[in-house]
Amino acid sequence: MxxxxxxxxxxxxxxxxxxxxxxxxxxxxxxxxxxxxxxxxxxxxxxxxxxxxxxxxxxxxxxxxxxxxxxxxxxxxxxxxxxxxxxxxxxxxxxxxxxxxxxxxxxxxxxxxxxxxxxxxxxxxxxxxxxxxxxxxxxxxxVVGWTYRKDWFERPEIQAAFKEKTGRDLTPPATMAELKEVAEFFQGRDIDGKTVYGASIYTERGSEGITMGAMDVLYSFGFKYDNPDKPYEMEGFVNSEGSVAGLEFYKSLYDCCVAPGTSNTYMGEGIDAYKSGQVALQMNFAFTWPGFEVDPNVGGGKTGYLVNPAGPGGERFAQLxxxxxxxxxxxxxxxxxxxxxxxxxxxxxxxxxxxxxxxxxxxxxxxxxxxxxxxxxxxxxxxxxxxxxDFWAEPSYASLLQASQARFHDYVVAGNGTAKEALDGLIADWTEVFEDEGKL
Amino acid sequence: MANPIDIAAQATPPTIARKVRGLSDRAIAWIFVAPTIFLLLAINIFPLIWTIRLSFTNYAANKPNAEVKWVGLRNYERILTDEDIWSHMTTTAHFLIWTIFFQVLIGFTLAWLINRKFKGNDLLTTLIVLPMMLSPAVVGNFWTFLYQPQIGVVNYVVEFFTGIPAASFSMLGPGGLAPWSIVIVDTWMWTPFVMLICLAGLRSIPDYIYEAAEVDRASKWRQFWTITVPMVLPFLMLAVLFRGIENFKMFDMVNLLTGGGPGSETLLTSIDLKREAFEKWRTGYSSAYAIILFVTVFGLASIYVKALNKVKER
CATH class of the missing domain: 3.40.190.10 (Periplasmic binding protein-like II)
Incomplete structure (x- = not known):
């Protein structure tokens, strides 16, 4: 060398x-x-x-x-x-x-x-x-929770209008029914010369958005993924009466109280809608909350934070x-x-x-x-x-998630079929996934 | 002055020259073609054969250690009997047929109009072809804003002309407009491409044919149907072939605009296939899906190319 x-x-x-x-x-x-x-x-x-x-x-x-x-x-x-x-x-x-x-x-x-x-x-x-x-x-x-415009809730003229319309005081919603009532009240209302809307909820189709949003509501209506005593048995749990009512509620919230054109929105769009003063209530993960506190439009005490409201039976859960x-x-x-x-x-x-x-x-x-x-x-x-x-954490979670994305979006946003049909279809999809996995 | 070929021959090292001298023309041709054939086999043919093989298994790429079972035609059977997939096929066909229809109609009309001498012709042509120079990702993103009911210009234009409140409907949301909205965007983007091909066809028609028709006192209408259309038809068919193949595999723009929604109203087969293959990781199943789509597009394209050749022979 x-x-x-x-x-x-x-x-x-x-x-x-x-x-x-x-x-x-x-x-x-x-x-x-x-x-x-x-x-x-x-x-x-x-x-x-x-x-x-x-x-x-x-x-x-x-x-x-x-x-x-x-x-x-x-x-x-x-x-x-x-x-x-x-x-x-x-x-x-x-x-x-x-x-x-x-x-x-x-x-x-x-x-x-x-x-x-x-x-x-x-x-x-x-x-x-x-x-x-x-x-x-x-x-x-x-965890998924809610933010609301505390400053709007505290305005005397808005409180009076709410009392006149509903017969009760305008307070942060403690139940899903109250949440919808508040959202309906704000929908299309003129505040400071600007039209505002009731709520921002998750409707995103491509990744996991609408599933996270719908599940956040469904849990408190009695939805369960499967039989606690018999894993993967979903009939009567995924499509229970409570689950159907929960999904119908989520659709009704979408139909009555979101801003126009919000058929494909998730965390980012929710943040934008809330910070820009477009909505009175916003469903979003807690990670967004520190950002609101320092925001010039909604920070400095203008925002209140809510635990997910309770369902009709008083049960209260939230999406992790x-x-x-x-x-x-x-x-x-x-x-x-x-x-x-x-x-x-x-x-x-x-x-x-x-x-x-x-x-x-x-x-x-x-x-x-x-x-x-x-x-x-x-x-x-x-x-x-x-x-x-939390949603399924199975190895096949992506397949399970894609199925719920399609079923929920098809019913809630596109308005096809009924809630029962969507949940029955979801059981069929999930059953197929678990059969492929050899778990059924 | 010495011939450049002689110079190159003299520059060839004697050892190589000796070796090449002993080879036949056919062998030399093979030496030149071999790398291309090798690449073609490695990049196209091998993956295709491998995909066909996987399509008969339950292989999942995210479970490399799992046992791979031979499932025969089960994947194909499941796909072809799945109502959802037929629904996605119908959505794709709707997208394909209407985009091609509008692109051909508008593209040919634009080409016909622009194939005249007038001031600013070149500038106008450049402006018209701008959309096809953009990235589909960019197009998808900015049309999302244009379609936004509260701030988008599309709804306001509709309100201006029809009186329907801008915020009362959503081009990408529920209400059945979304499948048409993606047709509009694709037409906006790719009509210039069809126009350019038609323009090439129109400019290839010799003037003397029209002059002969004028002498024969053929009307403009008759000239159009007996000269212009038949002579541009092969070009037009070629444009349809290109757009058909491209739109059959449309993914990026539609995925950005709607994500397949609302529900599954704009879920094209390519988006569905991507989700099956790379989100659900059903590799065997999605291989079968891909093969079915490949056979469909290959079969249709083959029939179409035969028709195109017949038109050209006329």
Whole structure:
């Protein structure tokens, strides 16, 4: 080997070694592109400073998040070392080996799942559900709730008009019936020279929007996914009388009280409608609430926060959102990824996370006496997290979700058929999926 | 001055020249064609054969460790007996037929009008073809705004001409307008393409044919039907073929405009196939779905091309 070749080979080796070393000191965290992700970037600077690990972030807008990231996981890609994936992915991620099982790590590091809000542990970490098999650390608690224009509700002339129309005082709705009554009252009303509308609800067709919205209402009307005593038996549960009434209610809310042209709206459109003063009530995930508090149009005390109103029987549930943070099984920086999770689980980090707009799931944070008054929406968040239910988290959740998207949109928005037909059809679709999975 | 070919021949290294000299013309031709054939096999033929194979299995790409079972014709049977899929086929046919109808009608009319000498002809042609230069994603997004009942211009134009309140109807929402709304957007975007092809056809007709017709005192109407239409027809048919194939696989623009909704009113087969393959991960099933669509479009295109050749032979 000539001297020149030797020098060149050594240089190449050095470059390769430097690159490998750099990769070993880098982590890429994948999540949705939204406000909490920006807060996490800021929070993670503390981790970078403490560990010397450089954090990279891959954020994808919500409508494409599942598509993009599930493709990434499925293809065995190495883009992400850490994944803050949606709660419904957990079954597929566990069974397909996409995420690292964290039990041993939690035991070794003394991280106890008892330290986290139980609903978030079940929703974000466990698979199979209600078993102590953990695939993620609860990272961001979220739940569907409602915001309302408190400033409008407090105006004497609006209160008088409402009393005249309904015979009762204008108060934040506590039941679904009251919610619809309030929405009907505001629909088409002139406020400050502008026509406003009753409510913004989820109607999006492409990803998961209308399912999240409809389910948020259906639970409180008695909807259950299956027989609690006989898993996957859906007849009489999915299409129970209560479920039918719930779906009819959601359609009636869509028909009476949304702004024109809102046949395909989800979180972003809801935020826009609310901030622009278009609607009196807004259904949306809790992650949107910190943004409203600082908004010049609806912030500064103009917004009130509501736990999902109760159904006709007094039952009250809410659709779970939020995610856990997981280690991608084929990461080439396993130690770094686990170190991040260990760091993130610390109480002071979680406390800071909450102060920056991240909805911590750590009980020590949310059960702190000062928590409920720390933000105007803190108590509503706590109350909502206590009544959550989640969509199927089965490995085949995407098929189950697409079926409900089609059935709900077809009935609620397109106005085809009846609620009973939609739910009967949904059982047929879900049965086919479970048969394919060998679970029926 | 030396011939460039001689120079190139002299520049060829003697070893290569010796090797090539011993080969037949056919062998040399194969050497040149081989890379292309290899790429064609690797990129087109192999995936097609692989897809056909997968279509007879229950394979799911998101479960690489799961047992892959041979299911015979079960996937095909399920697809062909699924009422929802036939409904999506009908939606696709509606989209295909009406977009082609309007694009041909308007495209040919525009070409006929623009095929005259007048001031600003070139500028007008450029302006007309602008929509087809845009990305379908951009078109989908901005037409979503144009169709917005409260701020979109479309509803206000309708209100201006008909008196129907702008906020009382939604072009992309319930009420049966959505399937027509996507036809309008595709027609707006791709009519210029049909126009350009028709324009090429019109400009290929020699003037002396019209002059001979004038001498024979043929009316303009008769000239149009006996000269213009027959001579432009092969071009028009070619445009229909291109647009037909393109619209059969339409995805991006419609997905952005409606996401297949309301309900499934605008759920084209390509959108449905994408959801089956990459959201539900039913790879075997969606392979069968893709093969059925491929056979449909290939069969229709083959029949059409034969008809096109007959027209050209006339």
């Amino acid at each position: 000539s001297r020149k070749t030797l020098v060149a080979t050594a240089a190449l080796g050095l470059v390769w070694a430097a690159q490998a070393n750099a990769q070993a000191n880098e982590l890429t965290l994948c999540w949705a592109a939204w406000d909490p992700a920006n807060a996490l970037v800021e929070l993670s600077k503390d981790f970078e400073a403490q560990s010397g690990t450089k954090m990279n972030f891959e954020f994808v807008p919500w409508p494409n998040f599942a598509d993009r990231m599930l493709n990434e996981l499925n293809s065995g890609g190495q883009l992400c070392d850490l994944m803050i994936g949606d709660s419904q992915w957990i079954g597929g991620a566990a069974e397909n080996g996409w995420y690292l099982k964290l039990n041993d790590f939690f035991d070794a590091e003394g991280i106890s799942m008892d330290a986290f809000v139980p609903a978030t542990v079940t929703g974000y970490s466990e698979w199979p559900k209600n078993t102590p098999n953990y695939w993620s650390l609860p990272a961001f608690g979220d 959102g939020g995610q856990g943070i997981s280690v991608v099984a084929n990461t080439d920086n396993m130690d770094g990824a686990l170190a991040y999770i260990k760091w993130f689980a610390q109480q002071d980090v979680q406390q800071k996370w909450w102060s920056m707009g991240g909805f911590s799931c750590l009980r020590a944070v949310v059960e702190d006496p000062a928590f409920a008054t720390s933000q105007p929406y803190a108590q509503t968040f706590l109350d909502s997290m206590a009544i959550v239910k």
